Amino acid sequence: MKLNGRVWKFNDNIDTDVIIPASFLNTSDREELGRHCFAYLRPDFTRNVKTGDIIVAGRNFGCGSSREHAPLALKEAGVRLIIAKSFARIFYRNAFNIGLPLLESEEVQDRVSEGDRISVDLLSGEITGGSLEKALFARPIPDFMMEIVRSGGLVKYIKEKGTF
Amino acid sequence: MDTPMTMTEKILAAHAGIDRVVPGELIKVNVDIALANDITAPLAIGVFNEIGKEEVFDPEKVALVADHFVPNKDIASAEQAKMMREFAMGKRVRHYYELAEGGIEHVIMPEKGLVMPGEVVIGADSHTCTYGALGAFASGVGSTDLGVILSTGKIWIKVPSTIKIQYEGKLKPWVGGKDLILFTLGKLGVEGANYKAVEFSGEVVRNLPMDHRFTMANMAVECGAKNGIFEVDEMIINYVSKVTGRSPKELRSDSGAGFEQVLTISVDNIEPQVAFPHSPDNVCPVSKVDNILLDQVFIGSCTNGRLDDLRIAAKILKGRSVAKGLRLIIIPGSSNIYKKAIQEGLIETLVEAGAVIGPPCCGPCLGGHMGVLASGERALSTSNRNFRGRMGHPDSEVYLANPALAAASAVLGRIGSPDEL
Ligand code: SF4
Numbered sequence: 172m173k174l175n176g177r178v179w180k181f182n183d184n185i186d187t188d189v190i191i192p193a194s195f196l197n198t199s200d201r202e203e204l205g206r207h208c209f210a211y212l213r214p215d216f217t218r219n220v221k222t223g224d225i226i227v228a229g230r231n232f233g234c235g236s237s238r239e240h241a242p243l244a245l246k247e248a249g250v251r252l253i254i255a256k257s258f259a260r261i262f263y264r265n266a267f268n269i270g271l272p273l274l275e276s277e278e279v280q281d282r283v284s285e286g287d288r289i290s291v292d293l294l295s296g297e298i299t300g301g302s303l304e305k306a307l308f309a310r311p312i313p314d315f316m317m318e319i320v321r322s323g324g325l326v327k328y329i330k331e332k333g334t335f
Numbered sequence: 336m337d338t339p340m341t342m343t344e345k346i347l348a349a350h351a352g353i354d355r356v357v358p359g360e361l362i363k364v365n366v367d368i369a370l371a372n373d374i375t376a377p378l379a380i381g382v383f384n385e386i387g388k389e390e391v392f393d394p395e396k397v398a399l400v401a402d403h404f405v406p407n408k409d410i411a412s413a414e415q416a417k418m419m420r421e422f423a424m425g426k427r428v429r430h431y432y433e434l435a436e437g438g439i440e441h442v443i444m445p446e447k448g449l450v451m452p453g454e455v456v457i458g459a460d461s462h463t464c465t466y467g468a469l470g471a472f473a474s475g476v477g478s479t480d481l482g483v484i485l486s487t488g489k490i491w492i493k494v495p496s497t498i499k500i501q502y503e504g505k506l507k508p509w510v511g512g513k514d515l516i517l518f519t520l521g522k523l524g525v526e527g528a529n530y531k532a533v534e535f536s537g538e539v540v541r542n543l544p545m546d547h548r549f550t551m552a553n554m555a556v557e558c559g560a561k562n563g564i565f566e567v568d569e570m571i572i573n574y575v576s577k578v579t580g581r582s583p584k585e586l587r588s589d590s591g592a593g594f595e596q597v598l599t600i601s602v603d604n605i606e607p608q609v610a611f612p613h614s615p616d617n618v619c620p621v622s623k624v625d626n627i628l629l630d631q632v633f634i635g636s637c638t639n640g641r642l643d644d645l646r647i648a649a650k651i652l653k654g655r656s657v658a659k660g661l662r663l664i665i666i667p668g669s670s671n672i673y674k675k676a677i678q679e680g681l682i683e684t685l686v687e688a689g690a691v692i693g694p695p696c697c698g699p700c701l702g703g704h705m706g707v708l709a710s711g712e713r714a715l716s717t718s719n720r721n722f723r724g725r726m727g728h729p730d731s732e733v734y735l736a737n738p739a740l741a742a743a744s745a746v747l748g749r750i751g752s753p754d755e756l
Pocket of ligand 1: 403439697
């Protein structure tokens with residue numbers, strides 16, 4: 172599975188409160204959530220993000236509240252992949268469960284620039300393009316999570332298998 | 336001989352129906368009670384409907400609590416609450432609570448005896464880890480996981496390795512569970528226990544009252560932990576038997592169990608702690624805090640909205656007045672606590688001192704309603720998170736501390752200790 176997209180860069184400890192602030196949690200309407208992604212931290216985000224874009228971040232991305240509204244808002248806004256140095260536990264589950272893949276890499280955030288167009292092979296973890304002089308390799312996605320991504324999320328996976 | 340296991344490993348193995356588990360192993364676990372609130376339940380119900388089961392896996396084992404945006408703050412949140420209420424009624428969910436019957440989910444679950452030591456509790460709320468204070472494996476997830484549990488009663492879990500933290504020594508005055516956990520966060524960092532179990536132990540926690548243990552387990556997620564847990568000792572057994580009439584067995588990690596790390600913290604010199612914006616691990620002892628003026632103080636939340644917290648606040652505020660221009664908001668964590676606080680005369684003391692009392696709910700903790708901050712405003716809160724914008728405007732600031740400091744600071748008008756009064 173190959174993805175190709177434009178990079179949005181973020182720092183360490185991006186918490187779910189900044190991804191989707193609590194004042195927008197009075198709905199579970201996905202489109203509505205997508206419209207308020209990073210509402211305060213980066214008000215330009217929803218105006219400029221395009222389907223297929225990739226978020227590249229530092230450590231502990233998605234920490235804090237368990238709100239699944241956070242990965243949903245990102246996915247709805249158009250984000251198709253997040254590469255970070257590390258992810259907070261609940262966010263990690265939630266993102267895969269809704270079919271938004273995550274890759275862990277210690278290096279990518281230090282080596283790519285905002286706006287770079289990069290190519291990512293989800294299976295091998297190979298990342299190329301943009302300001303990268305040579306390919307980087309993210310940690311491969313565990314088999315079980317990859318199956319969930321292939322199905323398009325945990326619900327579809329369960330419906331396909333009849334169980335989990 | 337059996338392989339020694341940690342408490343967390345024992346509980347998970349028992350619920351996966353296998354003899355032993357090792358950290359890193361992916362297992363499928365039976366859930367004893369599943370929990371969601373008025374923000375997370377609507378998404379989970381959507382998932383449940385999409386999976387297409389007629390009934391929830393066991394109506395006795397589901398708890399739905401309206402606490403985040405109730406009493407409903409606007410039409411949209413009223414619709415969310417209505418959806419959850421109708422689902423609860425339609426599926427005959429046994430434990431549905433709102434307003435007078437309820438309070439904050441993590442306060443009422445133990446209060447109503449819905450969690451037993453050694454059980455597996457999974458909730459669509461990150462502070463589900465609170466029930467580790469009862470010696471349960473309790474962990475927060477998102478709505479898809481919860482929707483799957485509602486349908487199947489099961490969840491997949493990667494067995495966590497355990498960090499054991501031993502607290503030794505003697506506590507200083509005004510130092511309690513909140514300070515121990517804030518100090519620990521300062522040591523571990525917000526990611527220090529990501530994906531791991533944290534076991535709280537040592538002579539200090541063995542003597543720590545339940546309300547303080549709930550505070551500590553509650554904030555385990557603030558260092559990324561999957562769960563925080565306490566040994567099932569006499570204090571837990573007494574608490575649970577009083578509430579439920581059942582007497583649970585003792586449960587602890589085996590001697591020789593494999594801990595990933597054992598951290599010993601000497602508490603002798605730990606002062607009351609203050610977490611500075613915008614991270615709960617950004618801690619500082621109160622004596623080192625400069626002149627930080629406050630616009631608002633909030634005493635409440637699933638971290639410090641229990642009876643002991645209100646007692647400490649009332650003790651400090653008795654006969655004193657809140658500083659001019661400062662707003663003191665106090666919210667009892669449950670209706671039950673509210674009633675007891677009235678009976679003990681605490682509410683009168685607090686109101687006389689100049690506090691406003693909110694109805695039992697999450698209130699301003701998540702910046703939803705009932706005390707949202709304007710730009711440039713500064714609040715001291717007894718809750719668990721002070722991320723940017725957590726309680727309102729992105730340019731407001733939140734400091735975290737224990738209820739004694741919160742009460743004293745409300746009188747002083749700046750962050751300070753009861754010793755300064
Ligand atoms: S009181 Fe705060 S932390 Fe606790 S459940 Fe409510 S919003 Fe979450």
